[in-house]
Amino acid sequence: QEEDSPITRFQRYLRINTAHPTPDYDSAVSFLKAQAHSLGLQAQTLYFAPNKPLLLLTWPGSDPSLPSILLNSHLDSVPAEPAKWLHPPFSAHRAHDGAIFGRGTQDDKSIAIQYLEAIRNLQARSFSPLRSLHISLVPDEEIGGFDGAAKFVDSPQFAALNVGFALDEGQASPRDEFRVFYADRIPWNLKIKAWGPPGHGSRMYDGSAMENLMQSVEVVSRFRESQFNVVKAGKAFNAEVVSVNPVYLKAGLVSQDGFAMNVQPSEAEAGFDLRLTPTTDPEEMRRRIAEEWAPAVRNMSYEIIEKGPLRDYMGRPLMTATNDSNPWWSVFKQAITSVGEKLSRPEILASTTDARYLRQKGIPVLGFSPMKNTPILLHDHNEHLKDAVFMKGIQVYESLISSLSTFTEASH
Ligand SMILES: [Zn+2]
Ligand SMILES: [Zn+2]
Numbered sequence: 001q002e003e004d005s006p007i008t009r010f011q012r013y014l015r016i017n018t019a020h021p022t023p024d025y026d027s028a029v030s031f032l033k034a035q036a037h038s039l040g041l042q043a044q045t046l047y048f049a050p051n052k053p054l055l056l057l058t059w060p061g062s063d064p065s066l067p068s069i070l071l072n073s074h075l076d077s078v079p080a081e082p083a084k085w086l087h088p089p090f091s092a093h094r095a096h097d098g099a100i101f102g103r104g105t106q107d108d109k110s111i112a113i114q115y116l117e118a119i120r121n122l123q124a125r126s127f128s129p130l131r132s133l134h135i136s137l138v139p140d141e142e143i144g145g146f147d148g149a150a151k152f153v154d155s156p157q158f159a160a161l162n163v164g165f166a167l168d169e170g171q172a173s174p175r176d177e178f179r180v181f182y183a184d185r186i187p188w189n190l191k192i193k194a195w196g197p198p199g200h201g202s203r204m205y206d207g208s209a210m211e212n213l214m215q216s217v218e219v220v221s222r223f224r225e226s227q228f229n230v231v232k233a234g235k236a237f238n239a240e241v242v243s244v245n246p247v248y249l250k251a252g253l254v255s256q257d258g259f260a261m262n263v264q265p266s267e268a269e270a271g272f273d274l275r276l277t278p279t280t281d282p283e284e285m286r287r288r289i290a291e292e293w294a295p296a297v298r299n300m301s302y303e304i305i306e307k308g309p310l311r312d313y314m315g316r317p318l319m320t321a322t323n324d325s326n327p328w329w330s331v332f333k334q335a336i337t338s339v340g341e342k343l344s345r346p347e348i349l350a351s352t353t354d355a356r357y358l359r360q361k362g363i364p365v366l367g368f369s370p371m372k373n374t375p376i377l378l379h380d381h382n383e384h385l386k387d388a389v390f391m392k393g394i395q396v397y398e399s400l401i402s403s404l405s406t407f408t409e410a411s412h
Contacts, residue, residue: 067164074141118397129405149354181367201262
């Protein structure tokens with residue numbers, strides 16, 4: 001008979017394969033629903049798209065008229081390459097040093113279980129919240145959240161929650177202090193396409209599609225270097241500049257045994273992951289792309305897919321204040337320090353989370369995953385988390401939940 005503990009419950013969740021492109025959301029939701037049931041939480045399964053459940057859990061507060069607290073975590077994960085892992089990515093193998101291996105250990109299945117285990121411990125101490133506490137377990141974060149968090153925040157069910165403050169995932173800290181994030185960068189998926197006359201592979205002529213595209217790649221690389229240099233010079237954090245990284249190249253005529261090596265193709269395409277900071281001027285970025293990266297005069301075109309909003313309903317950048325103007329910030333900070341932990345300077349997250357959709361609604365949100373002395377392994381091979389770090393995180397959330405849910409001074 002297998003023991004039942006926070007660690008084994010974490011392992012059970014990790015063994016449910018919710019990686020794209022075929023996430024098993026149903027198994028994840030029924031597992032989490034059973035956990036919620038054992039805690040006496042209210043549970044609702046919402047569908048904003050077919051086969052994409054969103055599980056909403058509630059621990060009602062004694063004063064439901066006060067704005068509530070929302071803890072968010074996504075159900076899905078990015079895919080893994082099992083052959084390149086030390087232990088299979090859905091085995092939740094626990095090594096001798098306590099490291100639990102699995103896709104989702106850091107991003108972000110740990111926090112979902114930690115939220116629930118913190119509630120379990122608080123209930124054991126007969127704690128009861130003043131404000132209602134909600135946990136949202138959302139689908140599709142890793143593919144943009146359009147059928148998950150984006151639709152949820154626009155729903156009447158969400159409006160009814162009257163959320164005053166929220167926590168969402170953060171990132172691991174390699175140092176002995178926790179990291180906290182007040183904003184995300186916003187992804188643009190950029191496709192650049194070039195055309196040019198085709199020709200024999202032996203000919204040198206001007207304006208081929210490939211030559212054309214490679215010129216663009218060089219221009220993009222120079223921009224990338226200019227941004228990266230600011231970081232290398234110590235003038236900005238990683239996430240305070242615009243990043244651009246090539247993620248695919250597509251060209252060439254297919255022949256029986258691979259590519260036709262002696263044909264210069266008439267079309268070529270490159271894809272880039274571009275991340276804008278919360279204060280990047282999108283119009284200036286568009287102008288740069290249109291004029292410098294994919295000029296129509298050089299037979300080029302481009303497509304930008306914006307993965308989320310850059311501004312809130314008032315036209316302001318999506319940033320949560322981390323100063324005295326935001327009373328929740330003090331409560332958050334105090335809850336961390338009161339358990340003897342340290343926070344590093346608040347940062348912009350280099351990647352992107354569903355927090356942007358909440359911030360767009362004007363809700364203050366902090367990105368936080370209590371993982372310190374931990375290598376940053378999200379989306380990497382051998383993603384893992386030490387059992388002791390996971391257990392410590394539960395204690396941190398006990399402090400956060402009790403402080404946030406009993407905070408009386410702010411109405412928003
Ligand atoms: Zn994540
Ligand atoms: Zn991720």
